[in-house]
Amino acid sequence: MYRYVINRLLFLIPSVLGVIFILFLVMSMTPGDPARILLGDAASQAQVDELNRQLGYDLPFMEKYVRYVYKMVVEQDFGVSYFTKQSVFEEIWPRYKVTVSLAFIGIVLSSLIGIPFGIYTAVRQYSLWDTIPSLIAFFIAAIPSFVLGMLLLYAFSLQLNWLPSYGIESFSSFIMPALAVSIPPAAFNLRFTKSSMLESIRQDYVRTARAKGASEHTVIWKHALHNALLPVVTNVGMSLGNLICGAVVAEKLFSIPGIGSLIVDRITYKDEPVIIAGTILISVCFTVVMLLVDLIYAYIDPRIRAKYARVKG
Amino acid sequence: MKNDLILDIKNLRVIYQTDLETVEAINGIDLKINKGKTLGLVGETGAGKTTTALSIMRLLPEKTGKILSGEIHFDRQELLKLSPLEMRKVRGNRIAMVFQDPMTSLNPVMTVREQIAEAIKLHNANLSNDEVDQRVETALSMVGILPSRKNEYPHQFSGGMKQRVVIAMALVCEPDLLIADEPTTALDVTIQAQVLMMIRELRDRIGTSMLMITHDLGIVAKICDDVAVMYAGQIVESGTVFDLFTGEKRHPYTQGLFDSIPSLNTRSNRLKPIQGLMPDPSNLPKGCCFAPRCQHCMDICINERPKQVIEGTHTLLCHLFADSSAAPAPQEGE
């Protein structure tokens, strides 16, 4: 088991290197350069070239890549922003924390809403308790998350004036972003959990449990649920990508200083150090969460646990 | 006489109803099991054997399965009239069931101990955890599994071992009736022999009555006291094993089953199988259901449902025997 975790963590290294490589590759295809953007059209080409050299932008692609990796690994230095001239790390770290907490709230909230409703709709299939939540989930699945956010904004800030429309100063300002981030994946979780649960209820071992004389309550909550949750766990992990997308949208929509909106903003300035460092951090977080999901899966599924244990031998 | 019956099913009719069709799964069967005896329910796929078992347990699929009519008397209780709560107290406690496929009938995420303990605790709420554990261990060793394996998960057991666990689980409350639905079909022949012998021995030791569902007449000959042959949702023939295996009269379908089995003792070049296929249960013929495949089919068979012919313990559902003189000489099984 430990060996498996270590293997997976070790895979982070080629993974991060690959991510940086892909990003540098993509960047190198871009027309325009940061110096020209910073200095404006009025500056002479010589000034621009000079600034590009200072920034280290003019180096060949591979050299830039190797240098970057070296600095990152040996000196834990993510470089300096082209745009603000600040240390990239200092600039993104506080914003990173905001984004990660937003995504974390999203995961927790979407699971807390989506999974219980998914179970309930499956248990009460064809009743009103199934149709209404399922219908709502169906429509939410067809609404872009920013539209949902705008609807919230329109209703709670503009019309009702209950909640602030931007910032993260108080708890109440976190409510709408959290909802905007959580609702779409919650709908997704509901639909997935429902079908998983329906599948699980049909299994033979559920019939065995009934034949033992177990109550419907035990049958569903003890036998069917545990098995139905296995694929749901993976699904929650898979929804993380969408959650990060949702977080970026929420940051823009509610003017939250997160890393996603930072990257979107800096794209216009071609601020390579910030964009790359931000992406690396998010990717690492993403990979670690996926690993956690796998571990949780292994924890709740004895068959997978046994497989990992065997990897050890 | 009446008090000797552990199970008495009268005129049971069950259908499966979907939007597309109505399947007449069981069409008015009568079935009796004497206390301490084993009844073999024989038939091919789709004959309605499993539906019969699920009706007794009242575990038919809720949405589609419907019991149209009939009574199921179990030891002076009418099961179909019990409340869900009362029925739950019967299930697993007084009537237990072993399913066909041991690979899927155990919960993959619970240990064997948890699953057996659940069966105990459901019906013995007053037992302490230690006592429950004790009984789990006894149950496991009873079916020939080392009690030290109790904390393992089903995937760590082979197919035969899983079926032993299922049997342990079914017998742990010492039920009055055990329903075994093709318990050895998924197993290899040497393992089947082990499991069958174990079932027979435990049955005798606990003194439980048994409904043995199978398609294998060999298993019937080895294990059962009485037999009922099922075809297209009806019991076409029933009686003691001797009535069926050595009796004077035999239903043409039963005869066909015997003739379909290649014999180990004699060498023959051809089998004499029943021609054709079982009728579509959503569209049964109006006369005798077996008529389209029967060698002795008469006009009356096509138009009229046959009535039961009762001769002592032997019951036949066939026009051939309505008038005893018309009966053909029975053909030998071999």
Add this chain to the structure above:
Amino acid sequence: MSQATVQTPDKIVFKKQSQAKEVWRRYKKNKGAVIGLVLFSFILILLAGANFIVPYSAATKGVFSQINQPPSSEHLFGTDSYGRDVFARVLYGGRTSLMVALLATASSCLIGSTLGAIAGYFGGRVDGVIMRSLDIFMSIPDILFTMAVVFALGANFQNLLIALTLAYFTNYVRLVRSQVLNLAEQDYVEAAKAGGSGSTRIILTHILPNAMGVIIVNTTLNVAKIILYESTLSFLGLGMPPPAPAWGLMLAEAREFMRAAPHLMFFPAVAIVVSASSINLIGDGLRDALDPKLKS
């Protein structure tokens, strides 16, 4: 007695009974799916006939007094901040949004399926290389990758297609690979081999047709996902550049006038919701119709 000698004298006609007919028969039973199909056809007709339906083009600007007008008989959906007819923009914008979604789905399906089929069928080292690269690729969340690509290449129709293709082809690689792995183990593939079929023939006549159902269902559902994703990108300023009419872009622009002219937000939002949910209905219907056993 011997069945082997039974002869049926009648001459038989071999007609290739289309399986499409059977699929359609099952599809028709699903009310939601039929509603989805009708809705979506209706949308397509509206979009195709935009020129005949609205007297304005998407770019026609109105006079200053006519900006942000609420719906009226003249402007069915009102006008936007440049005085342009919103109904016209919703229709023309739908063309762009659907076109992007369909093309991006098609290209990601083509690329992803090919890679997946290669990985699944050849296995071994080829499979290893493809799948490990995919793992690295997938450790960047889609949105960040799309941002990087749009940023590098610039925001226009063609680059949007590239970005969306890159974000969505990975699903197909995994889906098709697992299908191929699963189907290649079926006995009928072995039977084809026993009859002397080569690999190409097996892939073309047995594996692809059987994998098709799953691919079709996923492709349908993907169109809806891309419609949503594309509008999100537009909102972030990474989608179609203004003044192009596109649903996401219209919504992004409407944000400023949320208080003054909520109808600007309403109509494109409804357009997205209706088209995405009708496609989802079609996808769910197809899933049941193509193979009742198929689960998401």
Add this chain to the structure above:
Amino acid sequence: MDSARTPLIETVNLKKLFKLNGGALLHAVDGINMKVYSGETIGVVGESGCGKSTLGRTILRLIEPTSGQILYNGVDITKLKSGKMRELRKDLQIIFQDPYSSIDPRKSVVEVIAEYMFIHNTFPSKSAIYNRAAELMDLVGLARRYANSYPHELDGGRRQRIGIARALSLNPKFIVCDEPVSALDVSIQAQILNLLMDLADELGLTYMFVTHDLSVVKHISNKIMVMYLGKCVEMAASDELFTNPLHPYTKALLSAIPEPDISKRDEEFVLIKGEISSPINVKPGCRFAARCDYVSEKCTGRDIELKEVAKEHFVACTLCNQEVGK
């Protein structure tokens, strides 16, 4: 017996080892020598995991053997190039166990039956191929009205007839029947067994009949090979094997069959202890030793050779050491 005749199919020390994740070796087929003469039916029996299906598929090179030879009419086919092998597929065919997974669900009945003929272009025109397919349907007792049906519309027995028609479509000489009746109900099973036996007589086919059902194998085969964990433990003529089984495993197998005969009701099964394991990283010695009641130190340490203990009766057991003629 008649060493003058060349066997239709012969295997020489045929082995198929599968490499498992983690590097362990699974000895699915471990040194099988067998001869099948034209017109014969050889039955291969054993419990799940004994390698009998793998053996059948390896002989047809649907699975490539690890080592050893497969001779067809005396010619080694293990090294044949794929083109030549494809030509040979006309002669060597297979009928599968599961009539539900061995037929492509998206092809109509006639398409399935005609598939092989299209692969080999056996007839000049499409209609000629379809006519032949119709004749094959008659031959296997499948009404022509099912020609345009899809497999899922038919029951197991009819589907198995499709599989048989397909296998016959190229006029094969040798057919591996891989548990063709074990998924069927007894009355249907008997119909299919009769059909297979009639076809063998009419078309002069040679079968290798793989099954776990001893009564079926006795009914249909002239010669029987009993397999245990990849090895042949006993091989003899059908009647000989059933009247005089020598290997403890064969005895146990025979005794474990519940016979539909009330007079044997009180006969106890001869139970063998334990369960079949998998032949992973096996050590030399008798594979059955762990479950055998007669095990001695002779049984482990070295592999037990298959010896001819009576005419055409081969056993691999230390209890039967005397060889014929010695």
